[in-house]
Amino acid sequence: DQQVKQNSPSLSVQEGRISILNCDYTNSMFDYFLWYKKYPAEGPTFLISISSIKDKNEDGRFTVFLNKSAKHLSLHIVPSQPGDSAVYFCAASDQAGTALIFGKGTTLSVSS
């Protein structure tokens, strides 16, 4: 049973526009959420995170929104750049702080 779901395998966006990547989760015990970015032949790198006590966290062009009632989070990238083209993974952790559970990833393609 998949606890973290990224239902869109891919997303294509034009340079300068907004990219919105979505993530749903089923476990109400999750209290911390992270986004990772992965280029081919490299390991994932941490992008941004949010605690369940917040509904928004912003870092430069990247903003993560959390809707606890809907068990949904989203990553907004504004403006999108060609260098943002990568696979984006959503991840979640429960209060026990055990290992992160990752979604299947969404491949973002930003065209110039």
Added chain:
Amino acid sequence: DVKVTQSSRYLVKRTGEKVFLECVQDMDHENMFWYRQDPGLGLRLIYFSYDVKMKEKGDIPEGYSVSREKKERFSLILESASTNQTSMYLCASSLVGIYYGYTFGSGTRLTVV
């Protein structure tokens, strides 16, 4: 620059071989993890370790074992490699408490023929 180093970027092994994947971190992190990444399946946790000589099974431990004799080193062992273990293997480490996130290695692309 702090990092997680995986010993091999690419590896080709034969079915039935015993395979060792090595991971070393230089950040004095307590936690270490092994994931595998497959198309359409994302990152799946194989094993993790909170401390030296400690190990916990993840979601897909079958066919794998691990060893952590020193804090900085976490080894993944494929006891008898099979073709369905062809995958990208990713090692990660973190401080205690998930809030710091993980630092990942660059991955090992293992092909079992």
